[in-house]
Amino acid sequence: MDRSILRLNNRLELVFLYLGCFLLAGFFVYLKHQADDSEVLMSYIKFMIEKRRAFVLGFSAFVLVFLYQLVTKAGTEVRCRVLVGDTLRQIKLRYLVECLILLGISFLLSTVVHLLLGFEIVDSFYVLLALAAYVLLSAVFLGAR
Amino acid sequence: MKVFRFFLTRVFLRKPIFAIGALILFLMANYMAFLTAHSVLSTREGYQQMAHFDKEGTFVANLDPDSDFGNKDISKASIQKVYDRLDSRYHYALYTDGMMTNLANGRGVKVPVSYMNQRYNDLDGFPIAQGRGLKFDYSLGRKDAIPVLVGEGLADDYPLGTQFKMYDPALLREVRVKVVGVIAENSVRSNFYALNSKKYYNFSVVVPVTTAFIKQADVSFNINALNDLVLSDTDRADVSELGDYIDKTIGAKFNLYSYQDNIDYYNEYLFSSLRFLTVASGVLLILIVLLSVLSALISVRVMMRDFTINLMVGLSYGRLRRLFYAYYAGLSLIALLAVFAMAAYSRHSYWRKKDAFLMTYGLCGMIRMDWLALLVASLFDFLLVAMLAQLTTWRLRRVPISLGVLQ
Numbered sequence A: 001m002d003r004s005i006l007r008l009n010n011r012l013e014l015v016f017l018y019l020g021c022f023l024l025a026g027f028f029v030y031l032k033h034q035a036d037d038s039e040v041l042m043s044y045i046k047f048m049i050e051k052r053r054a055f056v057l058g059f060s061a062f063v064l065v066f067l068y069q070l071v072t073k074a075g076t077e078v079r080c081r082v083l084v085g086d087t088l089r090q091i092k093l094r095y096l097v098e099c100l101i102l103l104g105i106s107f108l109l110s111t112v113v114h115l116l117l118g119f120e121i122v123d124s125f126y127v128l129l130a131l132a133a134y135v136l137l138s139a140v141f142l143g144a145r
Numbered sequence B: 001m002k003v004f005r006f007f008l009t010r011v012f013l014r015k016p017i018f019a020i021g022a023l024i025l026f027l028m029a030n031y032m033a034f035l036t037a038h039s040v041l042s043t044r045e046g047y048q049q050m051a052h053f054d055k056e057g058t059f060v061a062n063l064d065p066d067s068d069f070g071n072k073d074i075s076k077a078s079i080q081k082v083y084d085r086l087d088s089r090y091h092y093a094l095y096t097d098g099m100m101t102n103l104a105n106g107r108g109v110k111v112p113v114s115y116m117n118q119r120y121n122d123l124d125g126f127p128i129a130q131g132r133g134l135k136f137d138y139s140l141g142r143k144d145a146i147p148v149l150v151g152e153g154l155a156d157d158y159p160l161g162t163q164f165k166m167y168d169p170a171l172l173r174e175v176r177v178k179v180v181g182v183i184a185e186n187s188v189r190s191n192f193y194a195l196n197s198k199k200y201y202n203f204s205v206v207v208p209v210t211t212a213f214i215k216q217a218d219v220s221f222n223i224n225a226l227n228d229l230v231l232s233d234t235d236r237a238d239v240s241e242l243g244d245y246i247d248k249t250i251g252a253k254f255n256l257y258s259y260q261d262n263i264d265y266y267n268e269y270l271f272s273s274l275r276f277l278t279v280a281s282g283v284l285l286i287l288i289v290l291l292s293v294l295s296a297l298i299s300v301r302v303m304m305r306d307f308t309i310n311l312m313v314g315l316s317y318g319r320l321r322r323l324f325y326a327y328y329a330g331l332s333l334i335a336l337l338a339v340f341a342m343a344a345y346s347r348h349s350y351w352r353k354k355d356a357f358l359m360t361y362g363l364c365g366m367i368r369m370d371w372l373a374l375l376v377a378s379l380f381d382f383l384l385v386a387m388l389a390q391l392t393t394w395r396l397r398r399v400p401i402s403l404g405v406l407q
Helices: A008-036 A039-050 A052-073 A075-083 A088-117 A122-141 B002-012 B016-053 B076-089 B118-124 B211-216 B219-227 B236-250 B259-302 B304-312 B317-352 B368-397 B401-406
Strands: B059-063 B091-093 B095-101 B111-117 B128-131 B145-150 B163-168 B173-183 B188-191 B194-200 B205-209 B230-232 B254-258
Touching (some): A008 A052, A008 A088, A008 A122, A008 B259, A039 B194, A039 B259, A052 A075, A052 A122, A052 B016, A052 B259, A075 A088, A088 A122, B002 B317, B016 B118, B016 B317, B059 B219, B076 B236, B091 B118, B095 B163, B095 B219, B111 B118, B118 B230, B173 B205, B194 B259, B259 B304, B304 B317, B304 B368, B304 B401, B317 B368
Parallel strands (some): B111 B205, B145 B173
Antiparallel strands (some): B059 B230, B059 B254, B128 B173, B145 B205, B163 B173
C-alpha cells in the first residue's frame, strides 16, 4: 500500500465509481422488474430494458476515462520510482492488484445490496468483466513521463 | 477552420479516449432523449385521437380479457341477433381492420382492408387527400361497385375513379370496387388501450359498411367488429343491458367503457407508465450530464499544457471557447446522425418487410413525430454542448498560463 501510486482519495473515488456502475446495473434490473408486471410499462421502457447492458457499458466507459487520467497523472511519480530502483513491471503489477482488489470489494458490496433487494446479479458480472478489462487497459498506459 | 483543424488533430484527438468517452455519452443522451420524446409525442397523438369520442353518452366496447371468446363456435344467426338489436335500439359506430387481401400493387404489399360504418366515418373518418369521402348508399349486388378509399401507396396503381375487382375478406367473395377517395399520406390510428401503438393507412383499402353488408359478411368479421364498437347517445344502464345480451347470445363478455372510464384507465396505467418512463429517462439524462461535465473537466486537466501553450502564443479565451463549442457540437452532431440513422433504418425496415400497417412516407420513411423527437434530442444536445464549452473555458481561465505551461 505504501508504494502504491494511488492515493486514499483515488481509492475512494474508484470504489465509488465501481459501485456506481454496479448500482446502475441494479437500477436497470429494477426497471425490468417493474416492467415485467405491466405490459403497458414494458411497451414504454422496452428500449431501456433490451439495451440495458449497452447502457451500463456506455456509462462505465467513464471509468476508463478516469483510470486513464489517474495513470497519466502518475507519470512523473512512476519516473521517480524507477529512478530510485523500482521497476515498471512491479509498479504496474501493484497498480493492477490494487485496482482489482478495489473492484472485488465493490462487487461484493453491490452483490450484497442486489441480494438484499432481491435482484439477480447476472448483469453485475458483465459490469465486473468490463471494469476488469478497463483496469487492464489502463495499466498499458501506465509508464514514466 | 485552420485553427479548428489544428486543435482537432493536435489537441482534442491527441488523446482520443476523451473524445470516445464524450461521444459515447452524447450517443446515449441522444438515444434516450429521442425515444422518450417519441413515446410522449406518440401517446399525445393517441390521446388527441381518443378525444374524438369525448362525448356524453359514448361508450367503447372492449372484449373482457378473461372471456374465452376465441374458443367458441358462434353461428351467423346468433351474431346477427346482436347486430339486429344494435340496429333497433342503439346508435353504433363500427370500425375494424386487420383483414388482409391479395391486391396487385407496385410494392408487392399484402393489402389490409378496413371497414367502417357511416357513424364512425362521421365521428373519426379518415382525412382525404383526393376525391370525396366514403358513400354509404351503395348496393351489394354483384354487378355494382362498392365505393372505397385507398391509401396513398395504392393511389398510383388504383387512382381516383378506377374500378377493379378485389377479394373481400369480410364477404369472402370477389367484389367490384370503385375508388372514390385517396386517404391523406401517413394517416394514422392509435390503439384505444395502447395509445403509443400505431397503424398507418398508406396501403389500406377502406370499405364502407352498411346493415346489408353486415348481414352478408362472414361471422369472423361480425365478431371482430364488436371488439372496438362505439355506442353513442346511450347511457350506462342501456350499455350494460347490451353487454348482458351479447354475453347471453354469443357467450362473449364485453366491457363497455365510457370516455371517463377510459380516462381513468389512462391515468391508472398509461400516464403512470409514461411518468415512470420520463422519470427514469430524466435520472439517466442527469447522470449523463454529470458524467459529461466530469469527463470534460478531466480532459481539460490532462491536456492543460496543450491549451495553455496556445493561450500563451496568442489564442484568446473567446476563441478557445468557440473551439470548444465547435468540438462538442461536432461530437453531438455525430451522435444525432447516428440516432437519425437508427430511426431511419427502423422505418425503412418496415418497407423491407412490407409491413403495410407500418410503412410510412417521408425522407427515409421518417414522419413528423420522428423529426420532432429528433428536434428534442438536438435541443438537449445544444444545452449540453453550451454547458460543456462554458465549463471547460471557465476551468481553463482559473489556471494561470505560466502554471499551465509548466504542468
